[in-house]
Amino acid sequence: MTGHQGDLDKLRLLYDSMSEMLALHEVVLDADGRPQDYRIVECNTAYERITGIPRERALGALASGLYGTNTAPYLEVFGEVAMTGIPKTLETHFGPMDKWFFISIFSPARGQFGTITMDITEQKRAQAERDNAQNERRKLEDQLRQAQKMEAVGRLAGGVAHDFNNALTGIMGSASLGLLDCGPEQRSARYFNEILHSAEGTAGLIRQLLAFSRKQIIDPKVFNLADLVGGMHVMLSRLIGENIRLEVAQGGKVGQVKADASQLEQVLVNLAINARDAMPDGGRLILETESVTLGEEYCAAHAHVSPGRYVMLAVSDTGHGMPPEVRERCFEPFFTTKSRDKGTGLGLSMVYGLVKQAGGSVEVYSEVGHGTTFKIYLPEVQEAPSPPKPRVPMLTMPTGTETVLLVEDEPAVKDIAARVLQRLGYRVLPFLTAEAALDALPGLGDPIHLLLTDVMLPGMNGGNLAKKVVELRPGIKVLFTSGYTENNIVHHGVLDPGVNFVGKPYSLQVLAQRVREVLDA
Numbered sequence: 001m002t003g004h005q006g007d008l009d010k011l012r013l014l015y016d017s018m019s020e021m022l023a024l025h026e027v028v029l030d031a032d033g034r035p036q037d038y039r040i041v042e043c044n045t046a047y048e049r050i051t052g053i054p055r056e057r058a059l060g061a062l063a064s065g066l067y068g069t070n071t072a073p074y075l076e077v078f079g080e081v082a083m084t085g086i087p088k089t090l091e092t093h094f095g096p097m098d099k100w101f102f103i104s105i106f107s108p109a110r111g112q113f114g115t116i117t118m119d120i121t122e123q124k125r126a127q128a129e130r131d132n133a134q135n136e137r138r139k140l141e142d143q144l145r146q147a148q149k150m151e152a153v154g155r156l157a158g159g160v161a162h163d164f165n166n167a168l169t170g171i172m173g174s175a176s177l178g179l180l181d182c183g184p185e186q187r188s189a190r191y192f193n194e195i196l197h198s199a200e201g202t203a204g205l206i207r208q209l210l211a212f213s214r215k216q217i218i219d220p221k222v223f224n225l226a227d228l229v230g231g232m233h234v235m236l237s238r239l240i241g242e243n244i245r246l247e248v249a250q251g252g253k254v255g256q257v258k259a260d261a262s263q264l265e266q267v268l269v270n271l272a273i274n275a276r277d278a279m280p281d282g283g284r285l286i287l288e289t290e291s292v293t294l295g296e297e298y299c300a301a302h303a304h305v306s307p308g309r310y311v312m313l314a315v316s317d318t319g320h321g322m323p324p325e326v327r328e329r330c331f332e333p334f335f336t337t338k339s340r341d342k343g344t345g346l347g348l349s350m351v352y353g354l355v356k357q358a359g360g361s362v363e364v365y366s367e368v369g370h371g372t373t374f375k376i377y378l379p380e381v382q383e384a385p386s387p388p389k390p391r392v393p394m395l396t397m398p399t400g401t402e403t404v405l406l407v408e409d410e411p412a413v414k415d416i417a418a419r420v421l422q423r424l425g426y427r428v429l430p431f432l433t434a435e436a437a438l439d440a441l442p443g444l445g446d447p448i449h450l451l452l453t454d455v456m457l458p459g460m461n462g463g464n465l466a467k468k469v470v471e472l473r474p475g476i477k478v479l480f481t482s483g484y485t486e487n488n489i490v491h492h493g494v495l496d497p498g499v500n501f502v503g504k505p506y507s508l509q510v511l512a513q514r515v516r517e518v519l520d521a
Helices: 002-016 044-053 063-086 121-181 187-212 225-231 235-240 261-278 297-298 347-357 412-422 432-443 463-473 506-521
Strands: 023-028 035-043 088-094 099-104 112-119 221-224 244-251 255-258 282-295 308-317 361-366 372-381 403-407 427-429 448-453 476-480 499-505
Touching: 002 403, 023 044, 023 063, 023 476, 035 361, 035 427, 044 063, 063 088, 063 112, 063 221, 099 121, 099 235, 121 187, 121 221, 121 412, 121 506, 187 282, 187 506, 221 225, 235 244, 235 282, 255 347, 255 372, 261 282, 261 347, 261 372, 282 372, 297 427, 308 476, 347 372, 403 412, 403 463, 412 427, 412 448, 412 506, 432 463, 448 463, 448 506, 463 476, 476 506, 499 506
Parallel strands: 244 282, 403 427, 403 448, 448 476, 476 499
Antiparallel strands: 023 035, 023 112, 088 099, 099 112, 221 255, 282 308, 308 372, 361 372
């Protein structure tokens, strides 16, 4: 007996020294021979340490009495091992203790099962932290890749827009001259008008490309975004139709923003049109404005946003929503899920570009069947609202007799601009390059009243050309033109102070008006 008792003592010392929880159980069967509960036959000291249940209380007790109904999910697998003898493993989170366990289950005899249980809570929490950190890294990497892709597409779009604007300037100028050469009653007048109408429609698409690529010239003013949204209520109501209810909500006092108000109106119109198309059977369109503070936590998850005070504009609809693959690409130019006759895929691209150019950010939240919300954040500014802009008079066709030094590197555009200005009465000195104009300048005589130059010239650009011409001919006026704004007269889309500019493509009326304004200033 002594030897046998010594072996038992050694065995108990062995399993009591284990860090894992060791327990032996016997299954309690119901009248049909199915496991309905189990009781603890033996357990080691780790059981008491991990569960907090004294060993004396545990021995012989039913699991349902010790743990309540929390044992029910495990009864099937424990009973199966006890009745078949086939060992199993189990990883589980035990709610009452808020701990994770890895359990090895075996059967020493039919109707009994033993468990070796490891507390893996710290490992699981550490793994969860690693997974969260990895997910955040992946999210930021995805945001960076998306931003790089959008930037690359934007540069491509801006370059394409520049080339198209040069071509459209030539087309619109030629059509305008054709209209002047023929009477309104002639059949060719209708054709010239159709050419102008098509060219102007194409120019609208190009403006959307420029908006996406953040290459538009903007006129930022300080204003209250809530006032702008409220002022568009009637127009938006007509736009979305009677079967959609428009709701406008303002969260407390809303701060000022500095942006181009007309462009933000375009943003609202595009988002309202998208919402309308997502609710063919009617619904609700909700516009909300609110001053918010974006903290470090939000900005850490949105790499392009800096902490600070913002004015938020949320545009929400109750439409059909977007699946993830559409949501991820919704801001890409020419990406659309609409039929060819209902959309170009540039509306949301323009929203993205205009908001970015205003120094803000835009986020989209959408689920299929649960509608869509666009949240726009614009930096809040502590400035007084800008005074209202004076009304611009109707465009006329003013003429003149002054001398214009014209520098344009596109031959077709140079010829059209020269013919238009000559038709208006001006004396025109046309050149293809800045260098050619500077070389010829000493022999061109006096006076030269205006330099009309493209900004993007080969070799010396228009900005440097203007500086040299003004040095050589003090008092000369300068009017820049370009179909692209990434140049040395514009910073972040805003013209440098005192710079005169006419954007391509320009019509005959616009060029005539702008030249006269600069000469008369």
